[in-house]
Amino acid sequence: MSEEGNKEQPERAKTVDGLEKKWTKWWSEKEVYKYRGKDRASTYSIDTPPPTVSGHLHVGHVFSYTHTDVMARYKRMKGFDVFYPMGWDDNGLPTERRVQNYYGVYVDTSLKFDPSFLPPLEGGKAPKDFKAAPCSRENFIKLCENLSRKDEEQFKDLWVKLGLSVDWSMTYHTIGRECRRISQLAFLENLKRGEAYQKVAPVLWDTTFQTAVSQAELESREYPGFYHKLLFHADGEDVAIETTRPELLAACVALIANPKDPRYLHLKGKSVKTPLFGVEVPVLFHEAAQMDKGAGIAMCCTFGDATDVEWWREMSLPVRPILTKAGRISSQVPDWIQTQKGKEAFEKLENLTAFSARKEIASLLKESGEMEGEPVPTSRMANFYEKGSKPIEILPSRQWYIINGSHDEKLRSDLLECGEKLSFHPAFMKRRYDNWVEGLSEDWLISRQRFFGIPFPIWYRVKENGETDYLSPILPSEEDLPVDPSSSAPRGFKEEMRGKGGGFAAEPDVMDTWAGSSLTPLLASGWKRDGELFEKTFPMDLRPQGQDIIRTWLFDTVLRSWLEFKKLPWKEAALSGWILDPDHKKMSKSKGNVVVPKEPIEAYGPDAVRYWASSARLGVDTAYDEGEMKIGRRLANKILNASKFILDLKGSEAELSKVDSPLDLSLLSSLSEIEKKAACAMESFDHASALHETEAFFWSFCDDYIELVKDRAYKGDESALNALRLSLDSLLSLFAPFLPFVTEEAWHWAHPEGLSVHLSSWPRPLETSQSPEGFKKAALFLSLLRKEKSEKKVSLKTEVKKAVVFGPGSDEARIASNDLKAAVHALKIEFDPAAPETGVRIEF
RNA sequence: GGGCGAUUAGCGCAGCGGUAGCGCACUUCCCUGACACGGAAGGGGUCACAGGUCCGAUUCCUGUAUCGCCCACCA
Numbered sequence: 001m002s003e004e005g006n007k008e009q010p011e012r013a014k015t016v017d018g019l020e021k022k023w024t025k026w027w028s029e030k031e032v033y034k035y036r037g038k039d040r041a042s043t044y045s046i047d048t049p050p051p052t053v054s055g056h057l058h059v060g061h062v063f064s065y066t067h068t069d070v071m072a073r074y075k076r077m078k079g080f081d082v083f084y085p086m087g088w089d090d091n092g093l094p095t096e097r098r099v100q101n102y103y104g105v106y107v108d109t110s111l112k113f114d115p116s117f118l119p120p121l122e123g124g125k126a127p128k129d130f131k132a133a134p135c136s137r138e139n140f141i142k143l144c145e146n147l148s149r150k151d152e153e154q155f156k157d158l159w160v161k162l163g164l165s166v167d168w169s170m171t172y173h174t175i176g177r178e179c180r181r182i183s184q185l186a187f188l189e190n191l192k193r194g195e196a197y198q199k200v201a202p203v204l205w206d207t208t209f210q211t212a213v214s215q216a217e218l219e220s221r222e223y224p225g226f227y228h229k230l231l232f233h234a235d236g237e238d239v240a241i242e243t244t245r246p247e248l249l250a251a252c253v254a255l256i257a258n259p260k261d262p263r264y265l266h267l268k269g270k271s272v273k274t275p276l277f278g279v280e281v282p283v284l285f286h287e288a289a290q291m292d293k294g295a296g297i298a299m300c301c302t303f304g305d306a307t308d309v310e311w312w313r314e315m316s317l318p319v320r321p322i323l324t325k326a327g328r329i330s331s332q333v334p335d336w337i338q339t340q341k342g343k344e345a346f347e348k349l350e351n352l353t354a355f356s357a358r359k360e361i362a363s364l365l366k367e368s369g370e371m372e373g374e375p376v377p378t379s380r381m382a383n384f385y386e387k388g389s390k391p392i393e394i395l396p397s398r399q400w401y402i403i404n405g406s407h408d409e410k411l412r413s414d415l416l417e418c419g420e421k422l423s424f425h426p427a428f429m430k431r432r433y434d435n436w437v438e439g440l441s442e443d444w445l446i447s448r449q450r451f452f453g454i455p456f457p458i459w460y461r462v463k464e465n466g467e468t469d470y471l472s473p474i475l476p477s478e479e480d481l482p483v484d485p486s487s488s489a490p491r492g493f494k495e496e497m498r499g500k501g502g503g504f505a506a507e508p509d510v511m512d513t514w515a516g517s518s519l520t521p522l523l524a525s526g527w528k529r530d531g532e533l534f535e536k537t538f539p540m541d542l543r544p545q546g547q548d549i550i551r552t553w554l555f556d557t558v559l560r561s562w563l564e565f566k567k568l569p570w571k572e573a574a575l576s577g578w579i580l581d582p583d584h585k586k587m588s589k590s591k592g593n594v595v596v597p598k599e600p601i602e603a604y605g606p607d608a609v610r611y612w613a614s615s616a617r618l619g620v621d622t623a624y625d626e627g628e629m630k631i632g633r634r635l636a637n638k639i640l641n642a643s644k645f646i647l648d649l650k651g652s653e654a655e656l657s658k659v660d661s662p663l664d665l666s667l668l669s670s671l672s673e674i675e676k677k678a679a680c681a682m683e684s685f686d687h688a689s690a691l692h693e694t695e696a697f698f699w700s701f702c703d704d705y706i707e708l709v710k711d712r713a714y715k716g717d718e719s720a721l722n723a724l725r726l727s728l729d730s731l732l733s734l735f736a737p738f739l740p741f742v743t744e745e746a747w748h749w750a751h752p753e754g755l756s757v758h759l760s761s762w763p764r765p766l767e768t769s770q771s772p773e774g775f776k777k778a779a780l781f782l783s784l785l786r787k788e789k790s791e792k793k794v795s796l797k798t799e800v801k802k803a804v805v806f807g808p809g810s811d812e813a814r815i816a817s818n819d820l821k822a823a824v825h826a827l828k829i830e831f832d833p834a835a836p837e838t839g840v841r842i843e844f
Numbered sequence: 845g846g847g848c849g850a851u852u853a854g855c856g857c858a859g860c861g862g863u864a865g866c867g868c869a870c871u872u873c874c875c876u877g878a879c880a881c882g883g884a885a886g887g888g889g890u891c892a893c894a895g896g897u898c899c900g901a902u903u904c905c906u907g908u909a910u911c912g913c914c915c916a917c918c919a
Binding site: 241 | 873
């Protein structure tokens with residue numbers, strides 16, 4: 001490096017440390033990632049997954065968001081105006097629970113908004129005799145927004161550190177005013193078109209959270225239980241059934257056997273009496289009764305499981321619910337139990353949880369001699385609400401639904417058609433969508449009996465007798481949205497009329513969190529808010545997301561978009577895999593194996609962490625691997641040092657017309673091949689091979705090409721200097737989507753007054769007169785000569801008399817004759833293409 | 845029970861109808877004028893198993909096993 005060189009340029013860094021601060025600031029000041037909004041054709045719009053801000057930061061976040069960012073940066077360099085907003089998901093149960101604890105409050109929907117409300121706590125620990133304070137839903141939402149803001153800062157900090165090229169001026173919140181407005185508006189549109197409806201029906205019910213939940217929120221878990229053999233009484237005989245849920249005996253409405261089962265045919269048209277309670281129930285026959293299960297005859301209760309619901313519905317059985325919403329046996333003896341013995345038995349079960357009632361009834365049955373043998377332990381799969389800790393119950397209640405094709409074959413096939421038209425990456429992920437749509441058995445239950453969330457924009461008339469008339473909803477007009485019906489009155493009513501005869505009552509429920517999330521493409525692109533933006537960005541180009549939420553987020557979004565526009569919400573869906581811990585267990589908070597993303601970013605640098613993430617293909621579960629990050633860091637440092645070497649050479653320029661040496665032209669051809677391969681890989685969402693193609697070429701470029709032309713370059717050879725500079729620019733661009741920091745740094749060394757590398761264009765392959773083969777063969781022979789020296793245990797710079805290069809391919813390497821000679825420090829070089837085998841020889 | 849994916853060197857992963865690849869780790873050598881947070885070279889694999897198609901299969905087909913995920917099963 002010359003003295004003059006030092007004066008012209010500030011000292012160039014040798015390692016990547018500290019680059020992120022410099023460039024994140026510069027990117028933000030120069031608005032490098034701003035969406036310019038020219039028109040639809042030049043726009044590439046991304047439906048970014050809004051992370052749940054009340055969750056803790058997790059290295060898995062880094063993984064999938066990097067995949068998206070790589071694509072965003074690639075598209076930007078391809079000349080697209082990238083619309084890449086960020087949303088914050090601050091809706092839903094996790095936030096609700098956090099806010100309750102943090103501020104020491106709970107929601108009382110009967111309260112009105114109090115602008116001067118101050119929560120009793122602000123983080124910290126609650127004192128011993130602390131009692132949470134009630135507040136209105138609106139106050140609660142305000143508190144949530146306060147707390148979420150803090151969490152969002154943390155997330156934003158991470159995203160910025162990681163180098164996500166998000167346009168931060170386009171940020172949205174899922175509990176924000178605009179999201180509430182859009183969610184309510186979209187719901188009212190569904191309602192208007194008859195796609196949303198309410199009904200009283202058995203629903204999946206979580207007794208811990210005391211809310212209805214949807215099919216999509218279920219997960220099955222192993223659950224221990226006992227088979228109990230109960231004796232029902234028929235004329236002159238006992239009929240034994242087996243059940244794992246004897247506590248529901250009082251809710252029994254029938255015994256069901258298979259119509260082909262000879263064992264029970266004689267009971268046709270007869271009835272039996274239940275043990276303990278002496279309630280008369282019919283013996284009925286249905287195909288769904290399995291002869292080989294249990295005793296082959298089952299008791300149908302309202303409701304033990306989905307089969308009970310099926311029987312109840314198809315055979316018009318009565319409803320005899322005995323469980324409360326809290327999951328306890330009700331505290332009043334139901335009127336269908338009429339015997340004194342039965343009433344006494346029921347009283348012993350009152351208010352017990354299902355779990356305790358099971359034990360109690362078993363001992364009652366044993367006492368009365370109506371249970372055969374002892375309960376037999378068994379383990380079965382039971383459905384749980386994914387966030388719950390007790391099995392789901394099925395209770396009848398009034399809920400809101402949105403159609404999803406489960407009962408509408410036309411809609412179902414339309415939705416399957418949507419799946420056909422959407423490009424899934426990787427393609428096999430489509431099967432999960434198909435399976436889900438094909439397996440839907442109920443419409444989407446969207447009402448939740450929670451307080452925090454987006455309220456339904458509905459009031460009901462209250463009849464003169466004080467009963468709420470759910471059949472006559474009162475709807476707000478579009479310009480009044482968002483509304484909270486529990487704190488404001490519908491137009492034409494005074495607040496005093498709330499809950500009174502002739503007045504109104506609010507729909508107390510809130511919407512499923514996915515009801516809001518399923519609208520992210522509408523929310524982000526400004527539907528019913530900014531018509532111009534909407535035209536330019538919707539339908540969106542890309543939905544990146546996790547494979548675990550295909551059945552929820554992806555499907556729900558497709559559904560809402562289909563119902564609203566009869567259009568797909570996006571063209572492509574990119575599904576990232578899981579992050580596993582180094583032992584290949586799924587990383588999760590409960591296992592305590594979560595890595596906080598800040599640590600590796602600080603230890604290895606953001607480019608290194610991005611390198612690890614980018615190395616994994618879409619849809620492939622990937623182990624957390626710091627080794628891979630070390631490689632990324634080494635690559636980033638190498639890029640810096642190779643750039644430094646090239647740019648420190650005197651008089652280096654980047655003009656193709658000045659490159660005339662065949663080897664240099666061949667190198668550029670070889671590079672062009674990589675540019676094509678990388679672009680092709682990127683277009684098919686295979687960022688990992690784009691990166692690895694580039695990386696492999698880059699190492700050969702450093703090890704072989706630079707070594708070959710070093711001598712010429714030092715001597716100021718124009719052709720070599722220009723080829724080096726041209727290659728450098730191209731390589732920096734190829735790496736830019738993956739390693740945004742180090743490429744930006746080196747790019748600015750090369751173009752001190754220039755734009756960001758991220759706004760430069762993706763390299764266009766150059767056509768040169770030389771094929772790539774010459775360079776490849778020269779590199780091959782250089783490496784053979786190096787090997788020869790290494791095996792002869794001499795230093796690479798040891799001077800040798802003669803180097804002989806022979807065999808097939810040696811003719812093509814002739815274009816590097818002088819460069820090879822210089823690189824191996826040979827006084828003379830000879831070629832012998834006639835030799836049958838490829839090889840080299842060195843004479844000392 | 846149905847579906848989807850995986851199985852290739854000690855580890856992490858590519859690949860592909862024609863002699864098995866990359867990186868890490870390992871061994872040896874080198875502070876060579878971009879880089880020691882570096883470089884050069886080397887050893888290491890019956891491509892899970894069994895059949896089939898083919899001149900030829902790690903690759904395509906069928907089946908089996910193991911692992912992971914999704915759905916169904918909850919008497």
